[in-house]
Amino acid sequence: xxxxxxxxFFMTLISLKMNIYILIYLIFFMFIYMILKFHxxxxxxxxxxxxxxxxxxYCLLLLSFWLFVLMLLASLNLxxxxxxxxxxxxxxxxxxxxxxxMSLTFFMFYFYFECSVLPVFILIYGWGYxxxxxxSSLYFFFYTLVSSLPLLLLILWxxxxxxxxxxxxxxxxxxxxxxxxxxxxxxxxxxxxxxxLWLPSAHVEAPTMGSMVLAGVMLKLGGYGLIRVLxxxxxxxxxxxxxxxxxxxxGSVYVSLFCVFQTDFKVLIAxxxxxxMSLVICGLMTLTSYxxxxxxxxxxxxxxxxxxxxxxIGCLFDRFGSRSMFLMKGLINFMPSYMMxxxxxxxxxxxxxxxxxxxxxxxICFSLLLWSKLTLFFFFFSLFFSACAMVNFFSFICHGxxxxxxxxxxxxxxxxFLGFFMHLFPxxxxxxxxxxxx
Numbered sequence: 333x334x335x336x337x338x339x340x341f342f343m344t345l346i347s348l349k350m351n352i353y354i355l356i357y358l359i360f361f362m363f364i365y366m367i368l369k370f371h372x373x374x375x376x377x378x379x380x381x382x383x384x385x386x387x388x389x390y391c392l393l394l395l396s397f398w399l400f401v402l403m404l405l406a407s408l409n410l411x412x413x414x415x416x417x418x419x420x421x422x423x424x425x426x427x428x429x430x431x432x433x434m435s436l437t438f439f440m441f442y443f444y445f446e447c448s449v450l451p452v453f454i455l456i457y458g459w460g461y462x463x464x465x466x467x468s469s470l471y472f473f474f475y476t477l478v479s480s481l482p483l484l485l486l487i488l489w490x491x492x493x494x495x496x497x498x499x500x501x502x503x504x505x506x507x508x509x510x511x512x513x514x515x516x517x518x519x520x521x522x523x524x525x526x527x528x529l530w531l532p533s534a535h536v537e538a539p540t541m542g543s544m545v546l547a548g549v550m551l552k553l554g555g556y557g558l559i560r561v562l563x564x565x566x567x568x569x570x571x572x573x574x575x576x577x578x579x580x581x582x583g584s585v586y587v588s589l590f591c592v593f594q595t596d597f598k599v600l601i602a603x604x605x606x607x608x609m610s611l612v613i614c615g616l617m618t619l620t621s622y623x624x625x626x627x628x629x630x631x632x633x634x635x636x637x638x639x640x641x642x643x644x645i646g647c648l649f650d651r652f653g654s655r656s657m658f659l660m661k662g663l664i665n666f667m668p669s670y671m672m673x674x675x676x677x678x679x680x681x682x683x684x685x686x687x688x689x690x691x692x693x694x695x696i697c698f699s700l701l702l703w704s705k706l707t708l709f710f711f712f713f714s715l716f717f718s719a720c721a722m723v724n725f726f727s728f729i730c731h732g733x734x735x736x737x738x739x740x741x742x743x744x745x746x747x748x749f750l751g752f753f754m755h756l757f758p759x760x761x762x763x764x765x766x767x768x769x770x
Contacts, residue, residue: 337434508572
């Protein structure tokens, strides 16, 4: 545990003077070290200095290391100003996320939870594409900061009341206001429907690696927070789950239908993320083992798929200078290998076998059917409209008459194909060993 923290800390300090390739190798080495070192014979392992891991934090920590390697690979595509500063910000973000997932106290978790927002804010503000990034970054920053202020006050109140407030405290709180204040910060972070307005604007204005980390890891902090908090309010979750599940399912149907009519690729993928995260909320609110495992699987698979789609759209944006569906057509004639990887990412987002998305949505469907049979109707239409949007997305790019933007085109770089493969490889390999999560 201490080795991981010290490696991350020193990597952050020397990242300004470090070659970008060495930074990639170091983070990959830390990923391998995490897999080889930690084993789960008990609920928490390697507890020291209020730090520890269980299966949820372990899986999300592995996802963070993996996606940060891919983020650095994606940043090599861009000839950015202040590239050394960018690698420093990425290292700081990884440092905060490692502490966030390893913390065992609510206050430390909240502190690093909020600290991780700051590097994303700087990424959008400093390296975004358009002048609107100023408004979007401030909107994202204050939306998440204001929503989590009640959580901070409640954590301090609980610390003062009990003298300690750790994960695993055997409490059963029955105050509805405390319950709502505790979970609203995580629902905004996920985001739940009605709280999702910051997400499309942040994604559209963010650079490619900003969108990758936002969709891949930052949204998962909300789901991880709900996993840590909901057991404190077991009776209230059972009593009020109909409210959150109903809004999430209706929102998922509405947002997936809205995706069908989108013409901007980044907005489409961002709204697809809202639809998938609504299913995570539904799975967690049922308080069943099916729901929890399905939500964990969906967070991992969505992190890989949405990050891969944002990376691919970023690569195309570098070549075309546009994200419009109407300007990119007929690419299968010019970039067949690109479109093959694009096809795999699209069908994974549609939950086709043998991707991890399929298992996750089956588990969540089981948990919702145990909760109420009526949810099948909304669940079906959510997945159906989402699949329609993805088919529309794929067919617009691949087929049709090509535009004059394709006059000077390459068919893809080897580094980009490596990035696509590294997004897809864990997605299809995890399904061979689902015991890894249990």
